[in-house]
Amino acid sequence: MTELHLAALNGSLEVVNLLLDEGAKVDIFVSGYETPLYLASKAGHIEVMKLLIARGADVNAHSPAKGPALFRAILEGKLEVIKTLLDHGADIENETKTFGTALYQAICKGNLEVVRYLIQKGANPNHRLKNGAPLLHVAIQMKNLEMVLGLLECGVQATTKNSLGMTALQLAIKVGSLEILELLYHRGAALDEDDQRPYYALHLAIVNERHDIIEWLLKKGEDEHHIQTNRIMALDIAAREGFPSVIRNLLEYFGLDVDGKCREVNGVCEGGKTPLHTAAENGHLDIVKILVEAGADPNIQDDTSKMPLYFAEGHENNEIMGFLIDNGAQQSSSSSSS
DSSP: OOHHHHHHHHTOHHHHHHHHHTTOOTTOOBTTTBOHHHHHHHHTOHHHHHHHHHTTOOTTOOOTTTOOHHHHHHHHTOHHHHHHHHHTTOOTTOOBTTTBOHHHHHHHHTOHHHHHHHHHTTOOTTOBOTTSOBHHHHHHHTTOHHHHHHHHHTTOOTTOBOTTSOBHHHHHHHHTOHHHHHHHHHTTOOSOOOTTSTTHHHHHHHHTTOHHHHHHHHTOOSSHHHHHHHHHHHHHHHHHHTOHHHHHHHHHHHOOOTTSOOGGGGOOOGGGOOHHHHHHHTTOHHHHHHHHHTTOOTTOOOTTSOOHHHHHHHTTOHHHHHHHHHTTOOOSHHHHOO
């Protein structure tokens, strides 16, 4: 660290001025410490900052290791320092590969006051980082409800997608934030906006084992028929993907009838298949057992008259075959031939 760096860090205005008069380089870089302006910004010495800038300091100077002084001020949460840098020409949209933009830094820091100020000064809340991520998605990834709301209030759309086509709502499901999911939903985000991937929101919740979100989604049917269809689809998705914990939670949520059985376990999906067909076809013995215990019929047929045993035989899954037979599955043409 040079004498100028040390004086800037300590806020020694007279010493800084003297060193500059004696020929010290105003933008001298020292590994690990950056420029004197960077250190003055970090420490919050505004008068020293103004002096350095007046003597020619580059307000946007930075190395790949640290980023510009503006980013450091944001990290420290020093609003007056941020204002000073912007008033003296700091590039509010400057983006580095490592540190992103100033607004990105403020969102990551979780400082909504700074975020609002930066947007007021011209930062674009709809900016996408070089990796294609929208800033709204950054806030969602951090599960920062207040920040998400703040960005929405600044004009960001709740329907924003990333470069892979994932919506903000889908990301909220993936990270497991029911509060953010509800906020986005009430701000106009659709649960399943892609006709090519129906039930995708439910699928995301299941494969990420977000039990509270699964239950919330299951209540969103337009009518009783739609709600019942959602319930059966949830069982089918969990049976296909192999999530016994989700199956158990769903069965507990659905409840049992007077005979101690769950009516949804024999509900049919595409092709007349039940969740038991799906579990047997995908080799999930633990789920097969759970479903049968809950009342799944081992002899129920799909639209092509095939029973769950047929799919277990097709994959030569002896454990599932044995379990189904032990629990009453009939070995007939519908289970042993195509």
